[in-house]
Amino acid sequence: MSSASPLVSCKAIYKTYNQGEAQTPALRGADLDMYGGELLMLVGPSGCGKTSLISIIGGMLDADSGLCSVLGNDIQAMSAKERARFRGQHLGFVFQSFNLLPALTAVENVSVPLLLQGISRKAAETQARKVLQTLGLENRADSLPGRMSGGQQQRVAIARALVHEPQLIICDEPTSSLDHDSGQHVMKTLRQVARTAGRTLLVVTHDPRIFCFADRIARMDDGCVISLETYSPEKSPS
Numbered sequence: 440m441s442s443a444s445p446l447v448s449c450k451a452i453y454k455t456y457n458q459g460e461a462q463t464p465a466l467r468g469a470d471l472d473m474y475g476g477e478l479l480m481l482v483g484p485s486g487c488g489k490t491s492l493i494s495i496i497g498g499m500l501d502a503d504s505g506l507c508s509v510l511g512n513d514i515q516a517m518s519a520k521e522r523a524r525f526r527g528q529h530l531g532f533v534f535q536s537f538n539l540l541p542a543l544t545a546v547e548n549v550s551v552p553l554l555l556q557g558i559s560r561k562a563a564e565t566q567a568r569k570v571l572q573t574l575g576l577e578n579r580a581d582s583l584p585g586r587m588s589g590g591q592q593q594r595v596a597i598a599r600a601l602v603h604e605p606q607l608i609i610c611d612e613p614t615s616s617l618d619h620d621s622g623q624h625v626m627k628t629l630r631q632v633a634r635t636a637g638r639t640l641l642v643v644t645h646d647p648r649i650f651c652f653a654d655r656i657a658r659m660d661d662g663c664v665i666s667l668e669t670y671s672p673e674k675s676p677s
């Protein structure tokens with residue numbers, strides 16, 4: 440795996456949030472490399488910088504310093520417009536808070552990334568229904584998010600991140616609202632996606648029930664990636 444060049448490479452990333460007088464260091468020299476075909480889990484205590492790091496990789500947050508290369512592009516050097524375009528084509532992001540559009544049905548929410556690429560509404564909805572079906576939501580496709588359970592909304596958010604077949608998929612706690620069986624099903628689907636040529640998945644999680652789906656587990660603490668190991672059940676983080 441390490442002989443290929445990484446799809447994502449973060450080197451010495453620093454980030455401090457400034458709010459008035461208060462300064463909160465979130466990342467203190469974080470390093471992370473990810474390769475095609477792998478599912479990498481990012482674990483660590485609350486507040487250690489996981490969401491900050493994946494937001495920088497996703498081009499939604501500026502680092503103070505360091506280098507972040509995503510699919511061969513220096514994401515920090517891109518303009519806002521270039522980043523939006525890049526995300527639309529190459530990146531699927533599942534937010535911890537889902538960020539579904541409340542006035543749109545599930546199938547309409549999932550269609551958005553395809554519509555942004557100029558695909559016709561009819562073709563987009565057909566594709567969106569297919570992805571919803573793989574996540575067990577075919578019966579909820581025409582429901583509004585407000586009428587769905589947290590677990591169903593989470594799966595809609597995952598469907599939206601997969602529908603345009605991006606090369607990099609980043610999920611922040613994708614199973615936090617799911618019961619055991621739905622969580623296992625979602626992870627099986629995500630792992631299958633990761634195995635598709637050249638794709639890669641970065642999953643932030645606290646959920647030990649899904650560690651077994653990881654190829655590698657990166658542990659963070661205090662703004663740094665402190666270890667990166669191939670998954671093995673004995674060494675699984677608790």
Ligand SMILES: Nc1ncnc2c1ncn2[C@@H]1O[C@H](COP(=O)(O)OP(=O)(O)O)[C@@H](O)[C@H]1O
Nearest residue numbers: 456463464465484485486487488489490491492
């Ligand atoms: N928008 C923000 N403004 C100020 N501080 C923030 C902001 N986002 C995160 N932080 C702080 O940065 C640190 C890292 O946060 P975060 O990246 O969300 O960690 P994690 O996802 O591991 O819980 C925490 O101390 C958090 O309180």
Ligand SMILES: [Mg+2]
Nearest residue numbers: 489490535611
């Ligand atoms: Mg977080």
